[in-house]
Amino acid sequence: MSLPSTDTSRHDNILAVLRTLREQGPVARVDLGALNGISSATVTSISAELLQQGLITEHPHATPRPAVRGRPKTLIALDPQAAYVVCIKLSINEIQLVVGNFAGQVCHSEYHIIPTLKLTADDLVTLLQEKVSAVCAQQQGKFQRLAGICLAVQGVVSSAYGTIIWSPALSFRNASISDHLVEYFNCSVLLENDANCIISLLAAQPAYADSPNLVVIMLGYGIGMSVLINGVPFVGANGSAAELGHSKYQPDGALCACGRRGCIEAYVSDYALYREAVHHSVLLNDETTHPSESQMRSLTQMAAQGDPQAMRIYAEAGRALGYGIANVLALFNPDLVLITGAGVRGFDAMQEAMQHAISEALVAELVGSTRIESHAWDQDMTCMGGIAMTLYATDSQTLLSTNERA
CATH class of the missing domain: 3.30.420.40 (ATPase, nucleotide binding domain)
Structure with a gap:
């Protein structure tokens, strides 16, 4: 729900300069032109306008290397304020x-x-x-x-x-x-x-630039998914596309937070893992449906140390996730499936069962060259x-x- 804006060729060039500076940090004018296919004269004119408006600032001359002759480049950068x-x-x-x-x-x-x-x-x-x-x-x-x-x-x-x-x-x-x-x-x-x-954040990273058909699965309290097809988000008719967590793994199975049974989320989410851990006395019940990060890390650590019940819980979660990913591969044939979110802490404990479920569900030709990787959740993206x-x-x-x- 954005307010209206203008759209001209010069306007587009200005936007390109702003966004390059946001992605790259301080950049010399001559390099901005090369990065955006804009003439040096146009970049000079745009930067003068943006300086006057207070949208960019000039940095001190970059220190030249001793062996490099000539005047050092002046860098410009966005004004954070x-x-x-x-x-x-x-x-x-x-x-x-x-x-x-x-x-x-x-x-x-x-x-x-x-x-x-x-x-x-x-x-x-x-x-x-x-x-x-x-x-x-x-x-x-x-x-x-x-x-x-x-x-x-x-x-x-x-x-x-x-x-x-x-x-x-x-x-x-x-x-x-x-x-x-x-x-x-x-x-x-x-x-x-x-x-x-x-x-949107991951797709902009250079490591994934070769993956215009990208699927990101977010593990955490719930299970989310987002899909890019040729770099364009696929959201469906009313924004409800790619709800992997609420696709079915087992009819009449475990209860999901949505009120239905058998959803993938009801096996893979934090609340589902915690519910199983409490049921089998792996974790103490503190009468919450929203487990803490420390509780989930304790469960993950128990699985890593060979606790049979914790390993079984994560294996079942991996199997449910694997069948969900198999459906994604068959339907979208993405370049890359990235698994991230706070729940990626338990990915290693799920991975073997997940891969086995994908192999069980699909012929090799439908898996194809799609890569399935995890992405660390060291910050909330x-x-x-x-x-x-x-x-x-x-x-x-x-x-x-x-x-x-x-």
């Missing part, structure tokens, strides 16, 4: 707010424990308005403007209409959220599935991806606003 965005990650009983500056760097993060399942749609809107307002008050004077907000949600959302269709973190359905925030904050608001935020998506979506509006101010 030109604008900021706020990404809100909404998950069960928790919200995280992260502030990203104009260069895409995180400069503030905070968590709040909230009984999300008790909220009405109006309660959620009021809560988000209060929390984002408080964060913006903290940032007052540090930035030129608030460029946009991203709300990253577990579950099914309609990005086009700004509607949360269904989320395991909430008790209500089909609620319009974005319009209220747009009106309240007078800025662009993106509503995204959390897995889509993650795949949801908010990082949300920040990047919001900056990308609001760069045009930032340019327009700075032009109007000038």
Whole structure:
């Protein structure tokens, strides 16, 4: 739900310069031209305009190497204070707010424990308005403007209409959220599935540049998935495509958080693993449906040390995940399947059963050359991806606003 913007050839060139600086960091003008196929004269003109608007800064001359003759290059970089965005990650009983500056760097993060399942749609809107307002008050004077907000949600959302269709973190359905925030904050608001935020960040990494048909599976409290086909997100008719966690592994099987039985999530998610561990007395029951990170790491460690019940639990999870991935391979034939999320901590304990299930489910020709890899979850990529998506979506509006101010 972005505010309108202009679209001209020069405008596109300016956006290309901004985004290259965000990806690369400080770059010399001559190199910016080569990276974007823009003439040196055009880059010089654009950089002069952006300097005047306060969107970029000049760095001191790079120190030349002793053997290199001639004048050193002057580097230009985005001014981090030109604008900021706020990404809100909404998950069960928790919200995280992260502030990203104009260069895409995180400069503030905070968590709040909230009984999300008790909220009405109006309660959620009021809560988000209060929390984002408080964060913006903290940032007052540090930035030129608030460029946009991203709300990253577990579950099914309609990005086009700004509607949360269904989320395991909430008790209500089909609620319009974005319009209220747009009106309240007078800025662009993106509503995204959390897995889509993650795949946008991973797809931009050089290591995966050769994988335009990319599938990212997120393991954690729930099971999420996002799909790129020829580099374009596949979201389906109403945003509910790629819900791997709620495809079926075993009819009439274990109970899923969605209320149905036999979903892959009901075997692979953190709450499913914890439920099995408590049932078989592998872990003590602390009467929670939302296990802590320390509890899940304890379970993973027990499996790694050879505890037979813990190994069995992860083997069953790996088998369920393997059958889910087999369906993905047969339907999408991706270049790469990346498995990430907090639940990737248990990937090693699942991997053997997962690979066996894929081989059992598919002929080798359907597996083909698709690579299946894990990606470390050493930082929460949801908010990082949300920040990047919001900056990308609001760069045009930032340019327009700075032009109007000038």
